[in-house]
Amino acid sequence: MPRNREVVHRRLQQAALELFLERGYDQTTTAEIAARAGVTQRTFFRHFTDKRDTLFGQEIRLQTALVDAVAHAPPHLTPVQMILFALQAVEAIFVEQRAFIEPRYAVIAATPALNERELTKTTALTGLLASALEQRGITREIATLAAQASMAACNYAMTAWLADSSVQLRIHFDRAFTELSRLFSKSLPEL
């Protein structure tokens, strides 16, 4: 995106989030979002297809980058290491969106329909990561297990990063995967 277009894009995202938080998602119109961002409604529709798109538009970019990174991860890595590699490869996308993550979560949590959409999107992303691992020769069952468990580690890392951004996200990813490894490493009892 050219620099100016990018500035407008973010201003619209910001305006949308502010309005969703102030008056609720359902009560906000695209006209109001455009006005708050100081642009015409026509400009709004050059950036987003509808108001929901201001919350979910980034997902496709993230998704494509993650799948691409798994496809190009060094071949000697284990499945879980490939996903960690991919998450660290897309760090810049998360960093760029840093300011939007918390208000976005707040809006989604307050709106059941958005909540369901978020869950559906996250599940779809996990499925795509599993498929990307399968393309690397991992069985479907192991690929799914690795992708689902890695998403748990990713969530843990994001929470830690939002609480402490003085530590780089890639370090939080490392720590989360190590923590998960530690949690499951204890020998399991025969019951």
Next chain:
Amino acid sequence: MPRNREVVHRRLQQAALELFLERGYDQTTTAEIAARAGVTQRTFFRHFTDKRDTLFGQEIRLQTALVDAVAHAPPHLTPVQMILFALQAVEAIFVEQRAFIEPRYAVIAATPALNERELTKTTALTGLLASALEQRGITREIATLAAQASMAACNYAMTAWLADSSVQLRIHFDRAFTELSRLFSKSLPEL
């Protein structure tokens, strides 16, 4: 449930699943389900609040039993071991429902609205397990990580069990947790 009531309950579940698979979820009525099961519609409503309930009614029982098992897990167990303990404690519920699991998945997968509901329910269950761990003195962050990753292992175990029921589900749970431990145990690379 008294024995006879249980038989009718299952016959209704079975009839509902057959009809959902034959003609689609949206096209099936409670009257048709009752007729297929050979009972009156009034009897149907003594067992289920609506047709959706034939698919999701068991969840509350499972949920209650799992949370209860975490609450009563031996205190020396790690968080992940507590969840494994709980899954193995409710094995009988899964075994009892064994015949319904695959057709149920098929119906849910074919119906987007049910899919979203299933995701919402699974997420809620994961949250309840995390809360149950918190009650055992685990921090919210670790409890959430342990619960989410354990659900990945649970899914893996269920798939393996449906493919090979000659091995007890509790053994599949053990194997899944061991597999997850193995997947994450490789030392993680510094990138």
